[in-house]
Amino acid sequence: GSSSSSTTSSSAAPSGSTSSSGTDAVAAAQATIDAAKAVPSAENLGTAIDVKKLAGKTIYSIPIDSKLEFYQVGEKAMKAIAEKAGLKYITFPSDGTPTSYQQGIAQAIAAKAGAILLNGPLPETLAPQIADAKAAGIPVIPLHLSDKSATPRTITPYEAFAPFNDGAKLSTLYSVVDLKGAPVKALVIEASGTGPSAGMVQTIKDTLASSAPAGSAVAAEINSQVPQWSTDIQPAVQSALLKDPSINAVIPIYDSMALFAIPGIQQAAADRTIGVYSFNGTPAVMKLIKDGTMRADVAENPDWVAYVNLDTAFRGMLDSGPIAGVSGPVRLIDASNVDETGNPPESGKGFGDAYPAAYQKLWGLG
Amino acid sequence: MSIVDKTPTESADNVDAGRVRRGFFREPERFALIGVWIALIIFFVIMVPQTFPSTANLSNMLGSQAVLLILALGLIIPLRAGDYDLSIASVLTLSAVIVAALNVNQGWPVWQAAIVAVVAGFAIGVLNGFIVTKFDIDPFIVTLGIGTVVVGITYIVCNSATISGVDRILSKVMLSKPFLSIPLDFYYAVALCAVVWYLFDFTAFGQRLLFVGQNRDVARLNGVAVSRLRWIALTCSATIGAVAGVVYVGTTGSADPVSGAGFLLPAFAASFLGSTALRIGRFNPWGTLIAVYFLVTGITGLQLMGAQQYVQQLFYGGALVIAVILSKIVRSRSERKRLVK
């Protein structure tokens, strides 16, 4: 339970590559933001497949920790969709330990599952068990682990991607817009233990270098492993803000981090106006947008994600070839559109209602 | 396995001199930890002159550790009686979640929610104490088990979700900075320190607790109600754990079912490290306070110096061990010195 955060001044991006003037950057960013605030569309979801063939099969899903809200919501959504499509869906009650994932896969194999979904656990940490599944002819499909720009793993040809880097990019751009042309001095909070972390941090740096006013940069990074968020993030944020008074934006790569970062900001810099911009769309966090403590959150729609995940799962079970670079959409939530997410905000609200039908059609069930 | 260092708290240099030595400067080893602490502060003042000595940083360091300090103060009460309480961190989490759930989801006034949370903690403490004393079972495993059950309950209460948006009043009560720009929760922690100190050093309860921790039979043959005291001690720790939970909600404005666990080992570290200061070999509140702020001083300083995360880990662990070793060495050194004169 000791501190595990770090603050390293990253060298500012070469100003040559930064966009000419602050105002242009803001304008450009503003355009992207406005687009991202709109309800995402449900077009071109990929080639059609026939899911009827899969009726009666069982899907086993192993979340990182079945207790956690984020996974509960997702699992519930996927269960509903799978059953609607005529499949059985079982969520393995994992408890966050690799041991429980191993047990989950073993049980899935024992139960002759049609597919195993890794909703969070890293495939690399389960190589032997995944090999067993392969041997048993069961496809293992990682969900929501890598950005859609990533290339699928060799051990798991089918993988459902997520728009992590889009999220990082949008939350960064929002800070640009928010600061009205002033150079962004961002404090980035990451969790190197999680898969997408490195990519998202890189995206933030690139965005600040390419599409932010000159002089924008990541002023400090805090790296905190998930178990230590509660004890470490707040003091680390406080120290970082003290250490570097120029920091004017805080970008936690996952919005659950914001819950610990915000008190730190209020403590160490009550007098400064520092916006918090993040990614995920956790209801508890979107609520903070309502009361202004949080500026913007790039939200995913767990329900939509569930469709994407199962689409990939079905394709895996049918072995109809993976489709690269597809993921669920994101919508940027700020004070202007937070009310569309419900009151109090609920995950999944504010993404329109076109996509379920679209997927039913895609799967030949509609 | 004794958890209290039973080596004599007095060296025997004053044997032949019937004269009673109780002066402040008796036993320099009592101040070894403070010495290291001061050295550390000086080091950082030199290394990070602009930010480290700033009031902002001071208030940052003092404020950010209040929850941990309160938790550790709860822990040392059963520790003094020779009992571990491993459930205290789970109680903190449950209490925090109860406050948030009642206040946010049920719309109760926050102070009512807080009372319910503390009562819940109290009840858990009573249960711990009951099992430990009635069935005479090692508290280590009892509190480990009950703690796990409490975690389960926590998930039910908050229905596995993070609950945010707790009434701002609570945060104000905890974080506003009326004097010296130090947040209130620090003052609460210090106040609790004083209370525990009074309890330990100036009340019959404290003395009896000490005997229970040192030798249950002796305590019992001297008419001390050993079981009742152990029970009370475990109840105190759980109740204080719940209070820490309320403060925690105040500082974060939200509550989730996992956060609290991270506090357990640091709280133990602080308690044991504290028992090497001021009253060597005995768990004592002021020593615990010093331990907490000694550790955070190091961590914060390193953060301000921009050290890597692992450097902080190395410091945390290293400091723990070295500080303890040091107080031992100084002790025997000073004993030898006393012998020659």
Added chain:
Amino acid sequence: MSIVDKTPTESADNVDAGRVRRGFFREPERFALIGVWIALIIFFVIMVPQTFPSTANLSNMLGSQAVLLILALGLIIPLRAGDYDLSIASVLTLSAVIVAALNVNQGWPVWQAAIVAVVAGFAIGVLNGFIVTKFDIDPFIVTLGIGTVVVGITYIVCNSATISGVDRILSKVMLSKPFLSIPLDFYYAVALCAVVWYLFDFTAFGQRLLFVGQNRDVARLNGVAVSRLRWIALTCSATIGAVAGVVYVGTTGSADPVSGAGFLLPAFAASFLGSTALRIGRFNPWGTLIAVYFLVTGITGLQLMGAQQYVQQLFYGGALVIAVILSKIVRSRSERKRLVK
């Protein structure tokens, strides 16, 4: 034990009478835990008839807990000598990370990497023992501190990231199922159980360890080299912790700097729960094995019944407490029986 709160395992009368009931059926309370375990198994066989009794499930239950069992077996060695080793989980993590780093990043043969890892664990144990015995400091805080340092080192070794792609050979050595379709690592764990059992019950070393744990002064008055034994015990635990780490890498094919910590409390739970079986009040390997598989039986059964995860938590904690209470009740019950005749 003393005149106070007498719960003699033998009434003095039948001591004079000479014979104490010995042999298998002495002290039924020794089997309370096994009884509960069997009851649990029957319950699940009835509730989940198709999957629970399947060989697949059996091999799953047995195999998945090998790492935990090995860790717990390491833990009970210092526990028998009265010392806690809180660093053992960190050692497991470090060892796992060393194997992965050397094998994957440095391209060493995996068995060489494993040797290095175990040696590292051995060294940490030696350090723990040195500090504890030379400076006479409570192992609880020493191992807590060293454990934290070890975590720091772990982050350096793996540079805060998960390392995957460890040589499949290792996984084969751990997971292939030559007999009864039970993974090999289970047999390793059982073998270690037997070794520790031999050590505890059939060697002078084990006997001396027992006396050290019960009363250090008595042990010394009997010419036992107390410090050396405690030192050795702490070295054993760390070394076995490292071995557990190697097995762990085998089962996951990868290593990360955090997941190991999750084993600490379960290992303690198993050790203490185990001390309520077979040899009541003494940490013993077979009891530990029973405890580990008793707990996993419950968890797995609940999983197969599709219970929510918090239900598992409630079971885990509840089972811990109830099992311990039960063995106490049965004990005093059977004592009263013995006293009357």
Added chain:
Amino acid sequence: MSFAPPTVNGGGAVGAPTGLPLLQVSHLAKAFNGVPALREVDLEIAAGEVHGLLGANGCGKSTLIKILAGFHQADGGRVLVNGEEVPLPLGPRGLRDHGMAFVHQDLGLAPSSTVLEHMALDSYGASPGLRRVSWSSEVARVEELLARFEVRIDPHATIDTLSPVQRAMVAVVRAVGGQELLADDGESTGRILVLDEPTVFLPRDEVELLFALLRRLKAQGDSVLLVSHDLDEVLAVTDRVTVFRDGRLVGSRDTEGSTRGDIVQMILGARDEHVPHEATTVSDDAVPMLSAKSISGQRIRDLSLDLRAGEVVGVTGLAGSGFEELPELLFGARRLRSGTIEVDGRRVSRPSPGEMMALRVVLIPADRKAEGAAQGLTVVENLALPFLTGHSRGWRLRWRELRELAQTICRRLNVVPPNVELTFGNLSGGNQQKALLGKWLETEPVVMLLNEPTQGVDIGARREIFRLIRAAVSDGMAVLCATSDYEQLVEMADRVLVLQNGRLQHELTGADITKDSLAASVYSEGAA
């Protein structure tokens, strides 16, 4: 239960060649935290002698023994065995591998381990101990040993289930057995058995049997070092005695032709004037301070007795007769199986130490180290414990008052050193005992329950303790004193209850209380 002189087997070879002493200790010094406990003492033990080591409490006897056993490390001096120097410091095993075996003052037994496990400890000597232990042969050896000494104790019984007497026997038998093992390994010729106050727990008859054993050992060329405060024992069994005073050697002399007085003078440096007390008989119709009606405990069966103000009631009997259980039973420290207890007319339903103390009944337990005081806390903290509520303003303790109180107690019983800030454990046990007695007298009890009150206390202290108890009694306190030390009963008891098999068998009063009459009634018809 008896403790018969066995035929000791093994190592019959008579002692060391020539007149070389078996053990020769010279200029041995030891200080604790700078306080000298031993100042350059010498000690010589010849082959085939029983050697007494005498001295007042805290004079360094046990310290010397603990050094030889490897428990403490000497600060300086030389140790020679059979004329060969043994380099200091001795390892953890001390001189065990040179044929010495020890029975320590506190017996050195672990409560929750079995007799067998204790005896097994000796079987491996200094080996690293990874060799397999054959339990069957261990059991055989131990059972043979116990049988030979006619000690009827189950090898698998844990120590905490044994009476103090049984524990003492186990300790002694075990030491002898350990030496035989060495003999079998042919490791040693003449051997030395060291006994630090072994008799304090033993009733007369057992003591006699123990001495018979010692004579036997001596007969075969082995030697014995015996620490005792009972001069009659010493005169009876030893050939030579060495006397220490405050860590210094006073001298050695042959027991042959020494009188009790000579030795007392060596120990105290003063003549010893023996004052027998005249028993005061209290009329039976005086109200009983404490009365027990048909109480039963673990051994005691349906026993009734009254304690009246101003009398000292002694309780004695054979080992296992239950007399040693009585004080604890009356104090509520042991579970009362049946019967009722009244204090000062008030009925106590379920007696507990707390309740009894509230009624001003106090107990001084036999096991001073484990139950008398918290060894790790200071003297003042230990002495203050019963007075906390009395000396607090509201909730606040008045430490100054408590400190003064502790100082007066120490002064009154001249506890040395008189520093109340000292860790209690650093007091010699005799001084610990005085301090504890003073503490309880200070509470002005109406009933005082004593269990072996002068156990391991030197004559000087013993006299003081008697005087203090008498004084309190004459102020109307009632005392119950359970002891197997007849001399003590003669010296202070007005009435003596003799128990057999947990039941009251005889009652002696006034002038009838003599060593002989006590012995007679203890062994009279119906005795086990």
